[in-house]
Amino acid sequence: MLTYxxxxxxxxxxxxxxxxxxxALLVIVVLSITYFIASKGLSTFFVNGVSISxxxxxxxxxxxxxxxxxxxxxxxxxxxxVTALAAIIAAPLGIGAAIFMTEIFPxxxxxxxxxVIELLVGIPSVVYGYVGLSLLVPFIREQFDxxxxxxxxxxxxxxxxxxxxxxxxxxxxxxxxxxxxxxxxLALGATRWQTIWNVVLHSSLPxxxxxxxxxxxxAFGEALAVQMVIGNxxxxxxxxxxxxxxxxxxxxLNMGNTIQGTPxxxxxxxxxxxxxxxxxIFIMILRILGRKRAVK
Amino acid sequence: xxxxxxxxxxxxxxxxxxxxxxxxxxxxAPAQQPAAEQPSxxxxxxxxxxxxxxxxGEPVTAVGSTxxxxxxxxxxxDFMAKNQGVQIQVQGGGSGTGLSQVASGAAAIGNSDIxxxxxxxxxxxxxxxxxxxxxxxxxxVSPKVKVDNLTKQQLIDIFTGKITNWKEVGGxxxxxxxxxxxxxxxxxxxxxxxxxxxxxxxEGITEDSSGTVRKIIAETPGAIGYLALSYxxxxxxxxxxxxxxxxxxxxxxxxxxxxxYEHMYTKGEAAGNAKAFLEFILSDxxxxxxxxxxxxxxxxxxxxxxxxxxxxxxx
Numbered sequence: 001m002l003t004y005x006x007x008x009x010x011x012x013x014x015x016x017x018x019x020x021x022x023x024a025l026l027v028i029v030v031l032s033i034t035y036f037i038a039s040k041g042l043s044t045f046f047v048n049g050v051s052i053s054x055x056x057x058x059x060x061x062x063x064x065x066x067x068x069x070x071x072x073x074x075x076x077x078x079x080x081x082v083t084a085l086a087a088i089i090a091a092p093l094g095i096g097a098a099i100f101m102t103e104i105f106p107x108x109x110x111x112x113x114x115x116v117i118e119l120l121v122g123i124p125s126v127v128y129g130y131v132g133l134s135l136l137v138p139f140i141r142e143q144f145d146x147x148x149x150x151x152x153x154x155x156x157x158x159x160x161x162x163x164x165x166x167x168x169x170x171x172x173x174x175x176x177x178x179x180x181x182x183x184x185x186l187a188l189g190a191t192r193w194q195t196i197w198n199v200v201l202h203s204s205l206p207x208x209x210x211x212x213x214x215x216x217x218x219a220f221g222e223a224l225a226v227q228m229v230i231g232n233x234x235x236x237x238x239x240x241x242x243x244x245x246x247x248x249x250x251x252x253l254n255m256g257n258t259i260q261g262t263p264x265x266x267x268x269x270x271x272x273x274x275x276x277x278x279x280x281i282f283i284m285i286l287r288i289l290g291r292k293r294a295v296k
Numbered sequence: 297x298x299x300x301x302x303x304x305x306x307x308x309x310x311x312x313x314x315x316x317x318x319x320x321x322x323x324x325a326p327a328q329q330p331a332a333e334q335p336s337x338x339x340x341x342x343x344x345x346x347x348x349x350x351x352x353g354e355p356v357t358a359v360g361s362t363x364x365x366x367x368x369x370x371x372x373x374d375f376m377a378k379n380q381g382v383q384i385q386v387q388g389g390g391s392g393t394g395l396s397q398v399a400s401g402a403a404a405i406g407n408s409d410i411x412x413x414x415x416x417x418x419x420x421x422x423x424x425x426x427x428x429x430x431x432x433x434x435x436x437v438s439p440k441v442k443v444d445n446l447t448k449q450q451l452i453d454i455f456t457g458k459i460t461n462w463k464e465v466g467g468x469x470x471x472x473x474x475x476x477x478x479x480x481x482x483x484x485x486x487x488x489x490x491x492x493x494x495x496x497x498x499e500g501i502t503e504d505s506s507g508t509v510r511k512i513i514a515e516t517p518g519a520i521g522y523l524a525l526s527y528x529x530x531x532x533x534x535x536x537x538x539x540x541x542x543x544x545x546x547x548x549x550x551x552x553x554x555x556x557y558e559h560m561y562t563k564g565e566a567a568g569n570a571k572a573f574l575e576f577i578l579s580d581x582x583x584x585x586x587x588x589x590x591x592x593x594x595x596x597x598x599x600x601x602x603x604x605x606x607x608x609x610x611x
Contacts, residue, residue, distance in 0.1 A: 064416075064479055065496075133508070138515060147473060148516070149501050232478075232502035243501060253504045256362075256390025257480035259417035260400075264480065 034276065040266060041273030044070070048263040055270065061234045061250075063264040070267050074234045076274065078151070078244035079220055081237075082230065085155030086162055086219045091212045093159070094166030095201075098208075101167075102174045103196050114171070120164045129228030132157040137229055140241070149231030149243045157225050162215035169214055173207020174200060206292045213289065217282035221275060223248035247271045352381025356570045359387045360394015360407030363483065363506070363524055364558045367429060367590050368407060371577050374586070378576075382569050391415075391482040398561050399423060404570040406561040409482030411604035424565055428577050429558040429592040432525040433487055434534035434542040436510070440517050443467040445536040451491060454520060457498030462518060474500025475512050475521030486556040487522045489606060491537065526591025544593055550600040550608050557602070558592065 044050050050070045058071025097117065101109030132153055141148030177200050185195040201208070223246075231243020232253060251268050258265040358368050365388050372384035389397075391408040395418045398406025409431070412420035435451060437443065443465055446454070453459040454472060462470045476497055477484035481504065488494060501519075503509050506527045513519045514531035525542060528534050534542055537552065546552035566574050576582060583594035602608045 062479065133511065134515075141516070147501070149512075228503075228508065233499045235499045245502075253478040253502060254480045256388075256504075257392040257478065257482065259392050259396045259415055262417040264416075 037269060037273050037276055040269035042270070044263065044266040044270040048266055050263070050267070055267075059236060063267050068263060070263075072247070072250070072267075072271055072274070074236055075245050075247045075250045075271060077236065078230070079246040079248070079275075079278075081151055081244070082154040082158060082226060082246055083216050083219045085151060085240075086158035087212055087216050089155060089159035090163045090166050090215055094163050094211065094215070095170045095208055097163075097167045098170035098174050098211075099196060099201070101171055103192075103200060114168075117164045117167050120160065125161065125222060125225040126228075128157050128161055129225035132225060132229040144241055146241045147231065147243060149229060150241045151230065151237055151244055152240045154226045154230035154244075154246070155240075157229055158219045158222060161222060161225065162219050165218055166211045166215040169211035170204075170208045173204040173211065176207065177203050206289050210286055210289045213282055213285050217279060217286075220278055220282070221248060223252050227252055247275050251275075350379045350382045350569050350572045352379075354569050355383035355385055356405065356568075356573055357385045357387065357403040358405035358407055358560065358573075359389055359397045359403040361391045361409050361482065361558065362388040363409050363431065363526075364407045364429070364560075366526075367558070367587065367592060368560075368577075370586050370590065371582055372573070374582070375573055375576050379572070382572075384569070384573055392480065395423075395561065398563055401563055404562065405566075405574070408559045408561060409556055410485055411557075411559065412561060413604040414485065422563055423561040424563075426560045426562065426566070426574050426578070427557040427595050428560050428574070429583075429587050429595055430547065430555055430598060431558055431592050432542045432547045432552065432555040433483065433491075433522050434525060434528070434554065435491070435520060435537070436513050436523045436528065436532045436534055437520045438513055438515070438517060439531070439533050441467055441470065441520070441533070443535065444533075445539055447538055448491070448493070451535075451537065452493065452495050455492055455497050456495050470518040473516050473519040474498060475509055475516075475519055476500045476502045477509070477522075478502055478504055482556070483522065483524065487554060490554045491522070524591070528591075544597070547593060548597050548599050550602070555593075557595075 044055065045052050055070050055072060056076070057073055058069065059073050060069040060071045061074065062069040097109075097113065101113055136153050136156060137148035139148075140146065140150060140153055181199050181203060182195055185199040186192075190198070226246055227249035230246060230249060232245045232249050233243040234245050234250075235243075237244045251271055254264070255268055258268065358372070365386060369386045372386050375384055376382055387403075391410055392415060394403070394406035394408050395412055395415055396406075397403040399412075399418055399422065406423070408415075412418045412423050412425070435446065441462055443462060446465060450459065450465050454465070455474060457474075459465060460472050462468055462472060474497070476499075477487075483506075484497075488497065501512060503512060506523055509521050510523060510527055510529075510532055513521045513523075520535075523532065523534075525534070536542075537554065540546050540552045542552050542554065547555045560574060560577070562570060562574070565571075578595070580596075583596050587594050599611055600608050601611050
C-alpha cells in the first residue's frame with residue numbers, strides 16, 4: 001500500500017524547492033532595497049552631518065547654496081496634504097459607489113459601473129497628469145483667479161487615481177457582510193437606508209478603512225501626475241489654491257541632475273527613505289485593521 | 297527521461313534565479329543598473345591607437361543630457377546607417393547622470409549641458425571634453441504678454457521677485473508667473489549664470505521637461521520662463537535681452553551671452569567606435585545640417601570661446 005513513489009517524491013521536493021527559492025528571493029529583494037535606500041539616505045545624517053531635526057523641520061531647501069540648507073518640511077507637508085485631500089474626496093465617492101453596486105443597483109453596478117471604474121486603474125499616470133495640466137489647471141485658474149497649479153489640482157487628480165482602489169476594496173468588504181444581518185435588520189422594521197447605514201456600513205467598517213488606507217498609500221507614492229499639476233514650489237502654501245511640492249516630485253525633478261555620493265544626492269535618498277518609512281507605516285495600519293476584522 | 301528533463305529545468309530555473317539575485321547584490325546602485333545591463337561597453341581609453349576605423353559588435357553608450365539627446369539620437373541613426381553593425385545606444389537621464397556614468401566608466405560617452413568642473417563630486421580632470429554644439433537660451437513668455445525686450449536688470453528683478461506685474465516693465469496690467477527649472481538643472485544653471493548674474497531666483501512653478509515648461513508658459517497668462525532656442529515655436533515668444541535678439545549671429549559673437557556648450561565627455565581620450573562617432577558628430581556633414589536643423593548652433597561657427605569659469609576669449 002505505502003509504496004515508495006519516486007516520482008511523487010521528486011515532484012514534491014522540486015515544488016518545495018522552487019517555492020522556497022521564490023520566497024527567499026522576495027525576502028532578499030525587499031531586504032536589500034531597504035538596506036540600500038537606508039544606507040544612502042542615512043549618509044545625509046551620518047556622513048554629511050545634517051541634523052535629523054533640521055532635515056525634518058526646517059522649511060528652507062537649497063542643497064547647492066552656501067551654506068547648504070536641507071529642510072524638507074515643505075515636501076513632507078505637501079505629500080501629507082495632497083494625500084489627505086485625495087482621501088477626503090475619494091473616500092465618500094468610492095464607498096458610495098460601492099454601496100450603490102452592492103446594495104442599491106447590483107445588476108447595473110456589476111455589469112457597467114464596476115468595469116468602468118476598474119478601467120481607471122489602467123490609465124497611465126502620465127495621462128492623468130497631462131489631462132490635469134490641460135483641463136483642471138486652467139479650470140481652477142479661471143474659477144478662482146489664481147495660478148491653477150495647486151494642492152487642489154493635485155488632490156483632485158490623485159482622488160481620481162485612487163478611486164478604483166477604494167471602490168473595489170470597499171465593494172468586497174460590503175459584499176462580505178452576511179445577508180442574515182440585512183434580513184434581521186429589515187425584519188425589525190428598519191428602512192433600507194437605515195439598514196445600509198447602521199448595519200451594512202457598520203459591520204464593513206474595517207474593510208472600508210482598509211480601502212481608504214490602501215488608496216492613501218497609493219496617493220502618497222504617486223509622482224508623475226502630481227508633479228505635473230502641483231507646481232513644485234518649495235514654499236509653505238497659504239491655502240488650498242497655492243502650489244507646493246511633494247516628496248516624490250522633489251526626488252524625480254532632481255535625481256537625474258545630481259551626482260551620486262554628493263550631499264545633494266544623499267538628501268534626495270533621505271527623502272526616498274522617508275517615503276519608504278511612510279509606506280511601512282501604511283502597511284502597519286493595514287495589518288492592524290486586518291486584525292480587527294479577523295477578530296469580528 | 298521526462299523526470300530527468302524536469303529536474304534539469306528546475307535546476308536551471310533555480311540557477312537562473314540565484315544568478316539573478318547574485319548580480320543584484322553585486323551591483324548595489326540601481327541608478328547604475330541600465331549601464332550594467334550592457335556588459336560589453338568598451339572600456340574607455342583602453343585603445344589609444346588613434347585609429348578611427350569602426351569595428352562591429354562593440355556598442356557605444358551615450359548617456360545624459362535630455363537637451364542634447366535629440367541631436368545625439370539623430371546623429372547615431374545616421375552613423376549606424378553608414379557603419380553597418382556598429383551600435384550606438386543613446387539614453388537620457390540628465391546631465392548629472394551623464395557625468396557620473398562616464399566618470400564611473402559605466403558609459404563610454406557622458407552628455408552634459410554644463411562643464412564637468414561645474415558639478416561637485418565629478419573628477420573633471422579624468423574626463424576629456426568634446427564640445428559638439430552650442431545652444432542658446434532665452435526668456436520665454438506667453439504671447440499674451442505685450443513686452444518684447446527686457447533689460448538685464450529688469451529680467452533679474454522679475455526672476456528675483458522684485459517686479460511682479462508686467463505693467464512695471466511697460467506691459468499690460470498682468471501678474472507675472474515664474475516658471476523655473478529644478479535647482480539642479482543645467483538649463484537653470486546656465487540661465488542663472490549668464491542672464492541673471494547668479495542672483496537667486498524667487499520661488500515659482502518648477503518643471504523639469506522643456507516640453508512641459510513650454511506648455512505651461514503658453515497657457516498661463518503672464519507666465520515667464522526660459523527655454524533652449526530649439527524649443528521655441530508659435531506658442532511661446534522669446535524676449536530680447538538689452539535689445540539683442542537671441543540668434544545665431546549674436547550668440548556666435550557672444551553679443552547675446554545666454555548660451556551653453558553641449559558637451560560629450562569621455563573618460564580619457566576617446567577610442568574605437570566612440571572616437572569615430574565623436575569625429576562624425578564634429579564633421580561638417582553633421583554640423584552644417586543636423587545640428588542647425590535641430591535648433592542648435594554648430595560649434596565650428598563660434599567666434600568666441602568660453603571656459604568653465606565663464607571667461608570669454610576671442611577665437
